[in-house]
Amino acid sequence: xxxxxxxxxxxxxxxxxxxxxxxxxxxxxxxxxxxxxxxxxxxxxxxxxxxxxxxxxxxxxxxxxxxxxxxxxxxxxxxxxxxxxxxxxxxxxxxxxxxxxxxxxxxxxxxxxxxxxxxxxxxxxxxxxxxxxxxxxxxxxxxxxxxxxxxxxxxxxxxxxxxxxxxxxxxxxxxxxxxxxxxxxxxxxxxxxxxxxxxxxxxxxxxxxxxxxxxxxxxxxxxxxxxxxxxxxxxxxxxxxxxxxxxxxxxxxxxxxxxxxxxxxxxxxxxxxxxxxxxxxxxxxxxxxxxxxxxxxxxxxxxxxxxxxxxxxxxxxxxxxxxxxxxxxxxxxxxxxxxxxxxxxxxxxxxxxxxxx
Numbered sequence: 001x002x003x004x005x006x007x008x009x010x011x012x013x014x015x016x017x018x019x020x021x022x023x024x025x026x027x028x029x030x031x032x033x034x035x036x037x038x039x040x041x042x043x044x045x046x047x048x049x050x051x052x053x054x055x056x057x058x059x060x061x062x063x064x065x066x067x068x069x070x071x072x073x074x075x076x077x078x079x080x081x082x083x084x085x086x087x088x089x090x091x092x093x094x095x096x097x098x099x100x101x102x103x104x105x106x107x108x109x110x111x112x113x114x115x116x117x118x119x120x121x122x123x124x125x126x127x128x129x130x131x132x133x134x135x136x137x138x139x140x141x142x143x144x145x146x147x148x149x150x151x152x153x154x155x156x157x158x159x160x161x162x163x164x165x166x167x168x169x170x171x172x173x174x175x176x177x178x179x180x181x182x183x184x185x186x187x188x189x190x191x192x193x194x195x196x197x198x199x200x201x202x203x204x205x206x207x208x209x210x211x212x213x214x215x216x217x218x219x220x221x222x223x224x225x226x227x228x229x230x231x232x233x234x235x236x237x238x239x240x241x242x243x244x245x246x247x248x249x250x251x252x253x254x255x256x257x258x259x260x261x262x263x264x265x266x267x268x269x270x271x272x273x274x275x276x277x278x279x280x281x282x283x284x285x286x287x288x289x290x291x292x293x294x295x296x297x298x299x300x301x302x303x304x305x306x307x308x309x310x311x312x313x314x315x316x317x318x319x320x321x322x323x324x325x326x327x328x329x330x331x332x333x334x335x336x337x338x339x340x341x342x343x344x345x346x347x348x349x350x351x352x353x354x355x356x357x
Contacts, residue, residue: 025232025254025262031080031245035310041083041241042301042311043319045075048100049298050320050327051109055099055116055130059276063335064116067145068130071100073271076297077203078104080244081171081264084252089166091139091157093150094173096131097203098143101173105138109330119337126340127348148174148181151200155187158198158261169197169255177208179222188229188261195260199251200226202263203238205270210282223265231261238266239295242304269295 033041052070059068071078074097082104085092094101102112107123115122115133124134133143141157144150154172161168178184179202191198202222206213214220223233234251237243244266251262269291273280280288305311311319 025234026250028234028236028243028247028250030240031242031249033242033245035308037083038242038301038305038308038310039319041079041245042298042305042316043323044079044104045241045298045301046320046323047109047326048075048078048103050323051103051112051330052099054327054331055113056272056276058113058117058331058334064130065118066129066131067096068116068276069097069274070270070272070276071097073291073296074203074205074238074266074268075100076241076244076301077201077238077266077268078173080241081199081201081248083245084248085171086168088139089168091141091154091161091168091170092173093141093154093157093170094143095147095150095175095178096143096145097175098133099130101143102133102135102138102140105135105140107135107138107140109326110333113327113330113334114337117334117337118339119334120340120344121333121337125344125348127344148178148184150174151178151181151184152187154200155191155196155198158191158196159194161197162194167256169199169252171199171201173201173203175208176202176204176206176213176222177211177216178202179204179225180208180217184225185229188226188231188263191261192226192229192231195258197255197258198261199255200231200261200263202265203268204265205268207270207274207282209274210278210280212282221265223263226261226263231263233263233265235265235267238268239291239297239300241297241301 048071052072056070058064078100092105099112111123115124115128116130118126118129120126128134131143131145151172151174154170158170204213204222208216223235226233234247236247247264251264254262271288302316
């Protein structure tokens with residue numbers, strides 16, 4: 001059985017008490033922000049949206065090569081979750097749809113955009129590109145191109161936090177498609193056995209490449225995927241930044257208390273195709289338009305900011321102008337910055353920094 005809570009999401013019902021079993025995870029509540037917090041959430045979501053729109057334009061103009069996976073529509077997930085972390089301590093790892101995650105970790109927009117265009121000023125010196133960004137100073141351990149590969153890496157990061165007893169946790173993002181990978185379940189088993197401080201986040205945007213989650217998953221309620229490993233799960237409205245922020249508080253408190261891992265399924269939606277090469281013909285325009293009209297996380301935040309008296313329409317327009325200017329400046333920087341020197345070809349490839357022979 002499952003029950004729906006006040007935050008507009010579903011969580012698994014508590015199971016009967018078992019020897020050595022901890023209490024069920026508390027019911028999250030929708031976060032109550034200050035005016036400053038909510039405006040910050042709004043600005044970050046808008047920055048991610050405008051950044052990704054510009055990235056799509058640059059890709060079409062040939063400034064960005066390779067694959068490029070945009071985060072448009074999913075902005076509330078990373079914004080609400082990252083707000084609950086301790087900067088400089090907690091670790092983050094994700095898959096290849098990673099631009100928004102870098103921005104949410106505090107990486108400047110010009111460094112992310114320069115990485116997309118393969119410039120030396122990029123956050124990974126132009127070598128990672130869209131899918132493989134990295135920033136140790138921001139505790140961001142990748143973008144990873146292999147589906148599901150970041151999940152065991154995230155458990156390793158969590159193990160390091162536990163071993164060092166530094167009070168940190170690992171936040172591990174993966175998609176609904178990756179949720180069917182075998183290495184994910186090996187990781188679940190080890191994480192619960194060792195009570196690792198890790199928050200597993202399934203960004204369920206409804207489509208694994210071009211296949212609906214309902215067609216690809218025998219159990220499409222993905223928050224239940226940890227049950228056989230005794231990992232508690234929550235299903236969250238990933239289109240509501242305050243619902244996400246409230247669930248993030250419960251999840252991080254649970255993990256930091258030494259109770260082991262927790263699984264969050266974020267029900268979200270991507271407006272664009274899986275990648276820039278995907279025409280997304282597997283869904284109708286009406287479906288996408290309906291989500292945009294009724295569930296868009298940025299529009300919802302804008303309405304609430306005005307209703308709560310936290311901002312006026314003119315102030316929100318000013319934030320949009322400021323964000324657009326920041327993104328435009330980042331694009332100009334990325335187009336003009338120099339490419340990496342050929343002498344950098346083998347640096348940062350191996351641990352020693354020397355080429356293979």
